[in-house]
Amino acid sequence: MYKSQNLRNKRVSLVNHFYAITLMCKDRKSYFNSFPICAEAAKTIMACELGQLFKAIAFVLMPDHLHLIIQLNGSLKLPDSIRAIKGRIATSLRSFGVFGLWQKGYYEHLIRSEDDLKEQVRYIIQNPIRAKLVTRVGKYPYWFCIWV
DSSP states (O other), X not given: OOHHHHHHHTOOOOTTOEEEEEEEBGGGOOOXXXXXXXXXXXXXXXXXXXXXXXXXXXXXXXXXXEEEEEEOOSSSOHHHHHHHHHHHHHXXXXXXXXXXXXXXXXXXXXXXXXXXXXXXXXXHHXXXXXXXXXXXXXXXXXXXXXXX
């Protein structure tokens, strides 16, 4: 059995709990490198929230991946929420000529405390700085956080 299958077997979907998710672009291609594409992806994430698939707490679109912190609301389990967001973003970006957007699978971290939530939000928001894309978070346009 593959290692990733072992990880999937241990995943849990807990209503009202927070999850830090990382979705990688296929072959680490830099699809999220233009304002129109990132704006469409962000609009799609927020449409998923408006459709009550989950509550979006924070996200950062990096050139070759997406960091997302969500709170499950009970309408979908975690794998179904991820499938929905990946599918909807991929569909919305086809009009930009983007096909085969996502790598299979995803990375997830169940957030177990308020301190962990704050730490995870700080981590993803500072990702563009660590990647040396900008020197200050405010200079990076492709992120969102409900608290900022």
